[in-house]
Amino acid sequence: MNGRALVAWNLRRLRTERGVSQERLAADAGVDRAYISxxxxxxxxxxxxxxxxxxxxxxxxxxxxxxxxxxxxxKLKAMTPGRKPKST
Incomplete structure (x- = not known):
């Protein structure tokens, strides 16, 4: 596994383990979601x-x-798509 593949695999692993969407990670890091993808x-x-x-x-x-x-x-499993339901 080359360096780019290691970064890709670990980024997704760490993000999904924490339940963080690409959108949230991108917003918090100050980058576009497409870049995270x-x-x-x-x-x-x-x-x-x-x-x-x-x-x-x-x-x-x-x-x-x-x-x-x-x-x-x-391969890592994808997070459940869609928004989380609002808590009432």
Whole structure:
């Protein structure tokens, strides 16, 4: 797995583990949602400064983006689409 693939896999893993949508992550990091999508699909190339911003929002170290997946890893499941229902 190359560096771009590691960043993509870990970004999605960290984001979904925390239940954060691409929209929320993008807004909190001050970037466009499409850019987050590009990073997760290995189409974008994040700078160290961008990894710093994303790590800060996700409350992890930058090193987390370069962690190798466990042996026999599989594709990550997508979060449930749609908005969460409003609590009353």
């Amino acid at each position: 590009e990073l997760e699909r290995e189409l974008g190339n994040a700078s160290v400064d961008m990894l710093d911003k994303l790590a800060s929002v996700l409350d992890v170290t930058v090193a987390e983006f370069l962690t190798r997946p466990p042996e026999g890893y599989s």
